[in-house]
Amino acid sequence: MTTAKNTAVLTALSLFAWVMLLWLMLMTSIQTASAFSLQRLDIQRGAQTHDSMVVLDARPQAQYLAGHIPGAFSFSWEDYTRPDxxxxxxRIFPVAxxxxxxxAYGISAQSTVLIYGDADTSWGGEGWLAWLFAYLGHQGPVYLLDGGIQAWQAARLPVVTTPPATVEAVSYTADLQQQLAISAQQIAARQDQITLVDTRNYWLExxxxxxxxxxxxxxxEFYQGDTKSPLDGDALRQLLASKGIDVSKPVVYYCTGGIRSGYCWMVHELSGLPSAINFEGGTEEWxxxxKTP
Incomplete structure (x- = not known):
């Protein structure tokens, strides 16, 4: 009888320990997911504060070399993706x-980063880059320069054609946020639990x-105006509602390879809506x- 009681007590303690472990894992996941900070930065504040941040230009190399914000490094998706x-x-490069x-750009997981692009030549690469930082679990603030290089030049602010000086390399430690990505297999298994949004061209794709x-x-449709500024929260909600997009379920944006959909993810993230998911593999992975047997 005593042995049975001891077994029951041990079983109960073991179950309690597992419940506590799961609770701690859940809380850690929630805290980590909420740690990412993405905010807009207007041109005036950007001009005043960009020297105190690491600035990344998300446009292709050709556009970067033709003229970029002083001190900005080039970080285009074209240079950090390849076939898997x-x-x-x-597909994005391996995490390492x-x-x-x-x-190598002096960016640690705690660095303050300013991203800009043109929502055009990069196919929304600034959004892909914002998503990438979120996926890597970046802990420092990440800012998007509102209006990008167009707004910067419209304000008659300086651009340069030479890369910045080499900086001292630091260690960047990732803490992957798997909830911000999804695989083709997961989509197939969860189709009734998610809202899929195809962000490609209607007739051609x-x-x-x-x-x-x-x-x-x-x-x-996720940006507006001559400077192609991202929609604000109210405008995005109206747009999604007009298309009958159900935001009560996780919204999964996709395109061909996660670039344009990354831009949509960024606008969604800035809106204050519950976090969306970027199907980074896109139709290429699907x-x-x-075709897999």
Whole structure:
């Protein structure tokens, strides 16, 4: 009888320990997920404070070399994606390589970073870069220069054509936020639990074929004005509602390879809505998944 009681007590204690462990893991996940800070920075404040931040230009190299904000480093998706081992295009570099690249620019996980682009030549690369920092679990503030290089030049602020001086490399430690990404296999298993949004061109890409149950919303509708500034929260909510997009379920944005959808993710994140997901593998991964026996 005593042995049975002892066994029952041990079982209860073991169950309690597991419950506590799961609770701690959940709380840690919630705290980590909420640690990422992405904010807009207007041109006036950007001009006054960019010297105190690490500035990253998300446009292609050609545009960067033609003229960029003084002190800015180039960080285009074109230079940090490649086909993976399965032949899927536009996949982000392995985490270790990304950390090394960021560290070479003097960026640690606690650094304050200012991102800008043009929402055009980079296919929304500034959004991809914002998502990348969130996915890596960046702890320092990340700012988006509102209006990008267009607004900077419209304000008659200086641009240069020479890269900044080499800086001392530091260590960048990632803390991956897996909840901000999703695989093709996970989408197939969770289609009734998520809201899929296809951000590609309607006639050239969506109409010929798209993921099942996806709603179409071109990524170019996520910005406005001559400077292509991201929609504010109210405008985004109205846009999503007009397309019948259900935000009560996790919203998953996708395109061909996670770039344009990364921009949509960024605008969604800035809006104050519950965090969305960027299907970074896009239709490239989905097509490969469907062909898998």
């Amino acid at each position: 081992s399965y032949g899927v295009n536009y 390589e990304l950390c090394s690249a960021l560290g 969506w109409f010929p074929g798209h993921l099942p149950q996806a709603v179409h919303l071109d990524w170019k 097509d490969a998944y469907r």
